[in-house]
Amino acid sequence: EMFRRSLRIALQEGQFFVEYQPLVKPPFSIVGFEALLRWRHPLAGLIPPSVFIPMAESDGLMSEIGQWVLEQACRAARTWPAQFTVAVNLSPAEFLREGLTDRVAQTLDAVGLRADRLELEITESVLLERTTNNLDTLNTLNVLGVQISLDDFGTQYSSLSYLKNFPFDTIKIDKYFIKDLESDEKSQTIVRFIIALAHGLRMRVTAEGVETRGQANWLQTEGCDQLQGYLLGVPMPAEAIDEFLRQSS
Ligand code: G
Ligand code: G
Numbered sequence: 001e002m003f004r005r006s007l008r009i010a011l012q013e014g015q016f017f018v019e020y021q022p023l024v025k026p027p028f029s030i031v032g033f034e035a036l037l038r039w040r041h042p043l044a045g046l047i048p049p050s051v052f053i054p055m056a057e058s059d060g061l062m063s064e065i066g067q068w069v070l071e072q073a074c075r076a077a078r079t080w081p082a083q084f085t086v087a088v089n090l091s092p093a094e095f096l097r098e099g100l101t102d103r104v105a106q107t108l109d110a111v112g113l114r115a116d117r118l119e120l121e122i123t124e125s126v127l128l129e130r131t132t133n134n135l136d137t138l139n140t141l142n143v144l145g146v147q148i149s150l151d152d153f154g155t156q157y158s159s160l161s162y163l164k165n166f167p168f169d170t171i172k173i174d175k176y177f178i179k180d181l182e183s184d185e186k187s188q189t190i191v192r193f194i195i196a197l198a199h200g201l202r203m204r205v206t207a208e209g210v211e212t213r214g215q216a217n218w219l220q221t222e223g224c225d226q227l228q229g230y231l232l233g234v235p236m237p238a239e240a241i242d243e244f245l246r247q248s249s
């Protein structure tokens with residue numbers, strides 16, 4: 001409850017920051033970064049997004065914070081080599097709020113970032129509500145040229161009708177299916193199935209939570225398009241990216 005009252009102050013006083021985690025085309029080509037929001041509270045230290053994002057949502061602050069993240073991420077991407085994309089997570093409240101597509105278009109315009117360098121990540125839970133408007137929103141973003149990823153695939157409702165009806169560019173396989181990929185045949189079967197499903201629908205597929213060489217090799221062999229995880233790079237502050245790119249080239 002102490003945190004809840006602090007959220008608005010945190011935004012005003014610059015306690016939020018954004019880290020960026022590399023997205024890699026196997027074996028080692030960096031293709032972009034995912035923006036991950038962090039909150040460093042002056043007394044409590046780092047507070048995980050799983051704790052403060054639900055609070056910000058219920059307090060109606062998340063779309064303001066989300067707009068700040070979007071601007072930060074687009075500005076950061078503007079300084080990277082032109083082929084790199086930036087992925088930004090959208091929580092349900094942000095996605096469902098009126099005027100999202102205008103805000104995204106305005107932000108890209110103000111920052112001067114090409115639309116196809118921005119990827120927006122949404123989870124299936126976003127799509128449970130207001131279905132016809134959701135389709136309009138996704139189609140408008142698609143027409144703008146922004147890419148859309150379906151995040152945490154396989155862990156929520158996983159209704160395949162979403163894949164039939166919505167214009168996703170990428171499916172992100174949740175790390176739950178990656179963690180024991182090397183020993184668990186069921187995980188292997190599920191991951192193979194998601195890769196084939198994505199490719200059959202002409203979508204790209206990204207594996208999250210890749211921590212070992214064995215997982216990366218297996219995923220590369222099976223045709224997974226992109227990898228994300230501690231093996232390829234941990235989330236890092238914007239200032240660390242130059243050095244990271246120097247070391248990995
Ligand atoms: O980073 P991990 O870094 O612990 O992130 C935990 C969860 O918080 C993830 O599910 C991620 O999607 C979510 N998250 C991280 N950053 C953001 C953000 O900027 N906006 C939203 N809506 N969710 C985020
Ligand atoms: O948006 P999403 O829920 O996918 O957020 C990704 C989450 O996964 C973030 O919390 C990020 O810090 C975390 N993460 C990134 N790479 C790894 C990894 O290799 N292993 C684990 N366990 N978590 C990871």
Ligand code: MN
Nearest residue numbers: 034089121151
């Ligand atoms: Mn994500």
Ligand code: NA
Nearest residue numbers: 151152172208
């Ligand atoms: Na994710």
